Amino acid sequence: MAPTVKSDFLRIIIERGFLADATDLTALDEALIDGPVTAYIGYDATAASLHVGHLLNIMLLRWFQKTGNRPITLMGGGTTKVGDPSFRSDERPLLGPEQIQSNIDGMQQVFARYLDYGDGKAMMLNNAEWLDGLNYLDFLRDIGRHFSVNRMLSFESVKSRLDREQSLSFLEFNYMILQAYDFLEQYRRYDCRLQMGGSDQWGNIINGVDLTRRVLDKEVWGLTTPLLTTSDGRKMGKSQGGAIWLNGDMLSPYEFWQFWRNTTDADVGRFLKLYTELPVDECDRLGALQGSEINEGKIRLANEVTTLLHGAEAAASAEATAREVFEQGGAGGDLEIVTIGADALPVSVIQLLSQTGITASGKEAKRLIAEGGLRLNNDPVSDPQVQVDAGMIGDGLKVSVGKKKHRMVRVG
The missing domain is CATH 3.40.50.620 (HUPs)
Incomplete structure (x- = not known):
């Protein structure tokens, strides 16, 4: 009590x-x-x-x-x-x-x-x-x-x-x-x-x-x-990609926004109370949403926290980018979430393309890379020997081919 x-x-x-x-x-x-x-x-x-x-x-x-x-x-x-x-x-x-x-x-x-x-x-x-x-x-x-x-x-x-x-x-x-x-x-x-x-x-x-x-x-x-941990037992503020820095030159406002957008369903209400100034009743309402509706709470959390730190414009920009790239796949494309076990990492980028279903063979993957058609988190990849580990995946690694084929890779 x-x-x-x-x-x-x-x-x-x-x-x-x-x-x-x-x-x-x-x-x-x-x-x-x-x-x-x-x-x-x-x-x-x-x-x-x-x-x-x-x-x-x-x-x-x-x-x-x-x-x-x-x-x-x-x-x-x-x-x-x-x-x-x-x-x-x-x-x-x-x-x-x-x-x-x-x-x-x-x-x-x-x-x-x-x-x-x-x-x-x-x-x-x-x-x-x-x-x-x-x-x-x-x-x-x-x-x-x-x-x-x-x-x-x-x-x-x-x-x-x-x-x-x-x-x-x-x-x-x-x-x-x-x-x-x-x-x-x-x-x-x-x-x-x-x-x-x-x-x-x-x-x-x-x-x-x-x-x-x-x-x-x-x-x-x-x-x-209290010393906070997430509902799945992780120390608050740590991700597989490292610390979530508050300075914009060490972690972009977009990446900061994404950290909060990826909050586990069970933590949404609690984090809204701690990290935003929304009324408690509204925090409870958003945290109690079920199924896909909980995404409303996650987006509100990400927007509110990012606004406090980086400003409303940065939060709005991050949300707009996320909606275009992650929720809609960008330019009308589709986004599929793929989970890879931690014990299967690291893998070569060639293997990653096969496991995510973007390419049917290693030969196709090499051709894709040679032609400049592959991007990881929007950065072009030119080396087929690149190794992908848990640190690179962090809270989510976007794998893109062209403008309409995307995969969000996460560690499960």
Whole structure:
């Protein structure tokens, strides 16, 4: 049964499925009613773009701002130099300052699409501002003394690593102290009283809540979102072709739209609630559609999510292209969906043509390629030795001959 809350923010996120856990929901609810409250989510700069796995918490920040509060996006310019060990089997590669800054520049492009940073409504900070200048001995004496190694070892993110007898470096072990210090420092500077994040960050968030109470005798809170998997058990944001990036120069708006269009039937209603701003009743209606009618929900999901990130024009263009190429086969042609077992991959493009029924023989396939008549995802193929693997197929590989013969190949 969902907890009873009165603040707009908590009511909305509980109704839409964002809440996994919170440190003191009643106290947080009261603070939000009195509001506004400042909250942050941290993002380490480990790649040049955020990916779909980050989108849940970006939407959480968006709802936080839309309900009258102030969100902080904290760039991990300092903590990225250490690397978060949470639920990893090995140490993250250490990045240099120039690469970290380049990654931050790439990540910042996305947040401006979801949050309003004008007139201090939202803030973008970098924890290098306070971490880079720390004096090690002073930090150990003033902050480190508040941490129990016994308790740190009990956190699941650390314990699971040690239980598997996988090395955890002293550098990584310090990460949770630095993240806790981030919370303390943002409270001091910006009256930030709430840290939010995925449920894998629960231990790190608790550390920050405890540290702020110990050092400043102030009450702050933590809130986590569930770690999402699709209904068929895959980690949200991952496809066989790799990460679904949010930056348009790393993944085109069309490919991003297609990712959502290919959502499994059972996930449509849930994803509409989490990744769009459609009313909950409409999300439930679309998610309950059956048979081919569920495609209405998938297209609405793809359009809404793509509009938020890339704009309405990009979403409309993606839908128009998809309707022409995939649903109608393009120029009046037909599109047939073909499923290939993962154990049958990789295959040569010659074998692929035979398996999809586009050509009757290898000789015909070679002739087709030699004449420039074959395209994979609209790119011409000139080499008959090309190997097609699961990574190339991704969420769907379009095989086209001319303008009227198409196959959509998927891994089953």
